[in-house]
Amino acid sequence: MNFSLVDSGIPCRSFRAVIVGSGTAGYNAARKLYDLGVHDIAIITEGEKMGTSRNTGSDKQTYYKLTLAGGDGDSVSDMAETLFSGGAMHGDIALAQAAGSARCFFELVSLGVPFPHNEYGEYAGYKTDHDPRMRATSCGPYTSKYMTEALECAVKSKNIPIFDGYRAVKILRGGGRACGIVALCPALINEKNRYGMAVFLADNVIWATGGPSAIYSESVYPESQTCAHGMAFEAGAAGINLTESQYGIASLGFRWNLSGTYQQVIPRYFSIDESGNEHEFLTDYFPDTGEMLGAIFSKGYEWPFDPRKIFRGGRRLSSLIDLAVFSEKRRGRRVFMDFRRNPAASEHGGSLDFSLLPDYARKYLEKSGALLPLPIDRLRKMNEPAVSLYREHGIDITLEPLEIAVCAQHNNGGLDADIWSESTALAGFFPIGECAGTFGVYRPGGTALNATQVSSMRAAEKIAGSAPVTKPDESEISRDIADMISFFDILSRPRIRLPREEIFARRKEYGRIMSECGAFVRSPAAVSSAISSVRSCLSSFEADYAGAAPALMPEVMINRDILITALVYLGAIEDYIAHGGKSRGSYLVTERSIDELIAEGRDIETDEEHFSQVQTALYSGGEMKYAFSPVRPIPERELWFENVYNEYRKSSVKTPLSHK
Ligand SMILES: Cc1cc2nc3c(=O)[nH]c(=O)nc-3n(C[C@H](O)[C@H](O)[C@H](O)COP(=O)(O)OP(=O)(O)OC[C@H]3O[C@@H](n4cnc5c(N)ncnc54)[C@H](O)[C@@H]3O)c2cc1C
Structure with missing residues (x-):
């Protein structure tokens, strides 16, 4: 050499x-x-x-x-x-x-x-x-x-x-x-x-x-x-x-964990197929609306996917949401979280029907002074910086939904x-x-x-x-x-x-x-x-x-x-x-x-x-x-x-x- x-x-x-x-x-x-x-x-x-x-x-x-x-x-x-x-x-x-x-x-x-x-x-x-x-x-x-x-x-x-x-x-x-x-x-x-x-x-x-x-x-x-x-x-x-490793739901445009208040305000999840049809897919996975709302709320503090939190004794829990998001994407659809509207199944007279929420979730929102009509109202009340953070990164969640996926976060x-x-x-x-x-x-x-x-x-x-x-x-x-x-x-x-x-x-x-x-x-x-x-x-x-x-x-x-x-x-x-x-x-x-x-x-x-x-x-x-x-x-x-x-x-x- x-x-x-x-x-x-x-x-x-x-x-x-x-x-x-x-x-x-x-x-x-x-x-x-x-x-x-x-x-x-x-x-x-x-x-x-x-x-x-x-x-x-x-x-x-x-x-x-x-x-x-x-x-x-x-x-x-x-x-x-x-x-x-x-x-x-x-x-x-x-x-x-x-x-x-x-x-x-x-x-x-x-x-x-x-x-x-x-x-x-x-x-x-x-x-x-x-x-x-x-x-x-x-x-x-x-x-x-x-x-x-x-x-x-x-x-x-x-x-x-x-x-x-x-x-x-x-x-x-x-x-x-x-x-x-x-x-x-x-x-x-x-x-x-x-x-x-x-x-x-x-x-x-x-x-x-x-x-x-x-x-x-x-x-x-x-x-x-x-x-x-x-x-x-x-x-x-x-x-x-x-x-x-640890995986959980996050936004893709600006990469950020959607944990805590982002979920506790109960946003609307939807997917869009190749022809542009919108679908609130979570209702396919959660036949019971109360259970679905409880699972979305709980995702706030149960952020990482956890196989023990999909089903328990017949109940449907927060990690079923991760699976639902994954399945939608496998079908070639894009998935979004939307703070401008409530999940359709829970909407009543332009507001969330809070009577459908499990007690722990309703009480939490009540104590936080956040029994307000829309997810974005609740988010602003509970955590205004969560809204401005996205604005600082060029995304206005008061006007547009967030594209999401279940993402790798930690090894x-x-x-x-x-x-x-x-x-x-x-x-x-x-x-x-x-x-x-x-x-x-x-x-x-x-x-x-x-x-x-x-x-x-x-x-x-x-x-x-x-x-x-x-x-x-x-x-x-x-x-x-x-x-x-x-x-x-x-x-x-x-x-x-x-x-x-x-x-x-x-x-x-x-x-x-x-x-x-x-x-x-x-x-x-x-x-x-x-x-x-x-x-x-x-x-x-x-x-x-x-x-x-x-x-x-x-x-x-x-x-x-x-x-x-x-x-x-x-x-x-x-x-x-x-x-x-x-x-x-x-x-x-x-x-x-x-x-x-x-x-x-x-x-x-x-x-x-x-x-x-x-x-x-x-x-x-x-x-x-x-x-x-x-x-x-x-x-x-x-x-x-x-x-x-x-x-x-x-x-x-x-x-x-x-x-x-
Ligand atoms: C969204 C998110 C939220 C998190 N939240 C928390 C939390 O709440 N609590 C918590 O404890 N942890 C959290 N973590 C994890 C935590 O932030 C990281 O584990 C930690 O910051 C890693 O620090 P580090 O110094 O090991 O690596 P990094 O901060 O990733 O630094 C690696 C450095 O190495 C450089 N580098 C890499 N390869 C090369 C190379 N080949 N040559 C030269 N330079 C190289 C990189 O450019 C960088 O400077 C979170 C992680 C994410 C992604």
Whole structure:
């Protein structure tokens, strides 16, 4: 091989740690490393303004933490137990997330994130889903945005270098561990560096790349969030609980969860077929109008699809709405939510007939002073910002309906990591935040944001306490880079250019496969046909992307990552079903059609058997290996102070003072 990195014109820099991603997890890792004395670091991001944390939110975006107000006892053990009881969750990770909760929360408070408290400084909480206490808090619709901005400010005040506009496309391995990344930055393209490559060598690679949003076409993640799990699998990192994600009803034009008051005001759902005929389809699924209105109302606080909330003892519940929306779309119809009119079956004299509502819903609206004629009147009364939010994004819900779908919102599984957030299969590689699959089957709302902070803090502590690593053999790295250049050469050689739109159209098509077959409705036959489709897209990849311009290589590589990720995720679903896995969490496993299930109206049998197990995944050379193993329990641990004190003094864990 005659490739030399030094002569290649490709910039190559070396750091103690690189952090890929600039969301709440990535910024916090950088900030913590710096405070622990590790200053030889850099953040690499495809776009500082991109990703989920900065660009998303919800009716009341939740942060889950240890109780910090009032007299209801709470403890680290209690919170760990709550997280652990969500199923398929390791006890030691649940414990670490609970133990780090108060500390991380107060760090955010001291950075200026406006979490509300009373005049005595108590951070009162509310109850969120799967929460036995009242541990949730919120800064309003934009909690994660405020967190990102505060953390970004802290990072910038320390002058930590940020390489903005760099898309990581490969994780480098050397000496049996992660040793850096290759990124593409179109601004670097020149005669010598034809694809704008940049190499970042590092003793430790922190992967803060967020959830695999773009494997789905129907997703409520922000458009700027795509997917970076595939290259981690290729580098040898393991996956865990890849079957577990959360799905719910969201608007498509402007991506936003339609939870809380959007549902509690009881909007009208309708679909439109190819000939433009409008149909209020929910009445086909709910013969009883009162039950339908109750289900719409309940969707407000039962937002994620849940197979246990479709039927119960013959009653029809809120998750039947998700299935109804899905079925309508399968029939080729577009589906909408309309705040300008009441559901026709409940309208009486230009108003909702409130006598049809279940007691709990009527009382709630009454207490809120919202027994008003139209959904939009009720929404304005209860939550005016919910209306202005859409207006700020160019949609006036007083004049037009919202197009909706059941969208992917959060990945509970992801890359497998230990209690320090280091990959279980690839040393020196630290998946943190949402890309680390530490959430189990059911999780209290708001734990994702807690996890971004705890995992990043712990990864920083581990790295700060570790010895520097011997630099990798340059020939090993050069080979990888030369292979990558050859791959880009093959793609870019044809003179006829592949249009940019074609790359995005293909991405949409890959997402459609996953949204239809590997999202919240999963049939064994559809999953296996989706696997064949994805495999065939991967095998024709070079031919399909022939003619891609060098400046478009980052987008091409995103599509490749999506395909690899989708393949490993679909394989996990297939393996879970083959092991007898049933519906659970936020998905339905069924061999029968939705219409048959609905006609039958029976409770869905959910999975118990795999609750105390995790499924792990490894990918190599296009093939996957899956295995089930028991969850690790919450550890018995030493809490006698004198002993903890002595152990702590001997340990390598760093504090901000240890390096001074
Ligand atoms: C609609 C919605 C509502 C939500 N509500 C809640 C809630 O109420 N409570 C809660 O706890 N959680 C909620 N979540 C989840 C939570 O917001 C996310 O889990 C969290 O923000 C993820 O943070 P992160 O730092 O891990 O990733 P992100 O914030 O997604 O950051 C990823 C970063 O990595 C960058 N990146 C990705 N790939 C590459 C690459 N290859 N090269 C370079 N850079 C790359 C991205 O551009 C981005 O900067 C919600 C999510 C959604 C979509």
